[in-house]
Amino acid sequence: MTVPLIVMITAAASGIGRTVAEAFAAAGHRVFVSDTDAKAIDEMSARSPEIVASRVDVTSSTEIEAWFAKVKAEAGGVDILINNAGIAGPTERLENIGVESWHNCIDVCLNSQFLTSRCAIPLMKEKRSGSIINLSSTAGLFGYGLRTPYAAAKWAVVGLTKSMAIELGDWNIRVNAICPGSVSGDRMNRVIAAEASMRSTSPEEIRREYTSGQSIKRFVEPKEIADLCLFLSSPAASMISGQAIAIDGHTETYHI
Template sequence: MSAQAEGVSPLNSGLEGLRVAISAGASGIGRAIADTLIGYGSRVHICDVSDEFLADFSSAHPDAGASKVDVSDEAQVDAWFDEISASLGGLDALVNNAGIAGPTGGIDEIDPAEWRRCIDVCLTGQFLCARRAVPMIKAAGGGSIVNMSSAAGRFGYAYRTPYSSAKFGIIGLTNSLAKELGPSNIRVNAILPGIVEGPRMSGVIQARADQVGVSYEEMEKTYLDRISMRRMVTNQDVANTVAFLFSKPGESISGQSIGVDRNVESL
């Protein structure tokens, strides 16, 4: 007897026609999530701050919604969700993905304005998106939210205190919302990517190397040596996890902080 006949849902079941909002969805992890969900038949509306990346996304997915939004700006977030309501006719799921690296430096070297900017984008932006998404998801009868945290939200991150503090805050936001929204049939989880290969991580490694006075290659090896599998994760690894959490096989998972990190031991 097949798994299907035994009542086991395929891993992509429930994704067809799913209405999903994705912040920072035009590049990196967000773009991989958008591409993956669209490939499974979901209806997607993204936002981003880059005109270049938005144009590339719209060229690849002309039927998907795409808006220019700074998630730290309440008015822009409100406008985005008004556009989502018009384009999708409702909402079933949210990916709170937008974030910035923030400054690298000792606590006595960090500009308070850079601290505030990092918290505003990485943490307050998730609050602003969730406060607009939740009533729409409730109206749909329930759904799912994925908040993008980081391994830095589990281990701490020397010389990256604004970023790490925001990512720890996202865990608190996730756990609180999971308890608050469970009775409304809304699941809320956090994904904690580890060291994700790509230009953003390369910039982080270079900044850390400069901070401690070593070469890029030395610092990259230091990062890789902290991963038991000795290699970085990919954007697609994270996207696959989001797709699972939104699917029927993931419908019992809520209030969890899920590491997608190849067993990173520290940062």
């Protein structure tokens, strides 16, 4: 019988995050999610009432701290933190990217993981156990032309992950990064449309480029990411920490 764990997931009322949240709930765990989309939160609450969804801006330390205080009061702490929040950022050449757009991408994709982790770590240390999973990307393993702030943030997430793993090993707290390739869904469709417009080509050509350099030539399904999160949080992965694990069908070369 699975012992219910306390799971917190950012940006999880829709998309990949929702799939991950529902997978943990189906496995019998207590799941708390954050999101900024009020409509998505309402839809999740109606669809999965066992999952507690809260409106939280992950770039706000005040809102993050209040969310963790709420979960601690209701559940007594946290066992698993999944830093899923991220945005695509601008699709543009570096010299044309606005300063505000750069900072916004870094804030959501990187700084939010610092803000959540600094709240989760003391709670996990109390239990002398825990699992933190940071969502990076294959963009955190390769350069990514026209998406430099996103790639910079995702590379930094890998460094953050490995450094946290070094600091937290004595408390039996594991920290890993998942690096998805192109994931099926609305967000990837928007990314492809933006790049096609920027490069004056078709979405179909961009989609072909994204899979042409992979050994397995298809997009990742959100459920595959959820399955990896479940594994990395399980006793079966008790000696896996400090890793950046690609789930991308093996990227051989990167497009453009």
